[in-house]
Amino acid sequence: MIPAVRSALRLTSVAMLYLVAAPVYLIRAILHWRRISRGLATVRRGTVTCPHCGHANPLNVLSTCMRCGVTEFGSRLFCSNCHQVTRWFDCARCHATIKVF
Numbered sequence: 001m002i003p004a005v006r007s008a009l010r011l012t013s014v015a016m017l018y019l020v021a022a023p024v025y026l027i028r029a030i031l032h033w034r035r036i037s038r039g040l041a042t043v044r045r046g047t048v049t050c051p052h053c054g055h056a057n058p059l060n061v062l063s064t065c066m067r068c069g070v071t072e073f074g075s076r077l078f079c080s081n082c083h084q085v086t087r088w089f090d091c092a093r094c095h096a097t098i099k100v101f
């Protein structure tokens, strides 16, 4: 086979692979964006209501990071020291685990 034809076939097959994979990556990006926007809406609201007892847990409290151990005021879902994002915490009233996002 002529080398120019072989490289053209190789480029075409790579382009076809990207075309087939593009919708999958698009759907993954949309789902990722929806999860992030839900988390940002929760942070903007400032409280997370417990689904078990109905207590409104504030996010701006003194909390300790589960990874690096730094204790600080601010969002209990984000550590400003190590940039750890916490997806759950325990309810202040009934101590049940609340998954935020």
Ligand SMILES: [Zn+2]
Residues within 6 Å of the ligand: 065, 066, 067, 068, 069, 070, 079, 080, 081, 082, 083, 084
């Ligand atoms: Zn931390």
Ligand SMILES: [Zn+2]
Residues within 6 Å of the ligand: 050, 051, 052, 053, 054, 055, 091, 092, 093, 094, 095, 096
């Ligand atoms: Zn609760």
